[in-house]
Amino acid sequence: MTGNNSEIDKYGLLDKSHRLLPTNLYVVLYNFKSRHQDELDLKAGYKVTVIDTSDPDWWKGKCLGKIGYFPSKYCAKLAASEKPLQVTHNLQVTDNERGDGTLTLLRDQIVIQVGEEVNGMVMVRSADNRQGVCPVKYLQEV
Structure with a gap:
């Protein structure tokens, strides 16, 4: 090979240690239609790698090979x-934060799986960080 090989490791793989860590991975919660050329079109469930959070309201990210801005509150x-899931039916589940409360999940809503599936149930987190246990039959991967 010619050129600078300092980024190739002993297995012949590109060393990505100089890039952002995968902790910059976000899931899109709501559809967003761009209004300007420098904005991203996003659909709920897409994954976005965030590359600039200097503006608290509009972040810069990469999604499906494109780079642009989007509302930070949309992800x-x-x-x-963790993995993103989409709710397939409206339902109420017990809110784990408040044992006597309920967490309402709406059809097409994006939630985040935060634990392993146990007996057909899984712990999910909503956009407002509330958690509840939900039957997996009402969830689908996105």
Whole structure:
């Protein structure tokens, strides 16, 4: 090979350590239609790599190979072990924060799976960081 190989590791793979860590991965919660050329069109469930948060309201990110701006309130951070899911039916589940409260989940809403599936149930987190246990039969991967 010619050129600078300092970014190639011993397995012949590109060393991405100089890039942003995957902790900058977010899931889009709501559809967003761009109004300007420098904005991203986003659909609920898309994953976005956030690359600039200097403006608290409009973040810059990369999605589906395109880079642009989008409203920061339209996404939620994903931890490495979490995955986004879409609710398939309106339902109410027990709010884990308040044992006597309920968490309303709406059809097409994006929630984040925060634990493993156990007996057909899974812990999910909503956009406002409330958590509840939901039957997996009412969720689908996005």
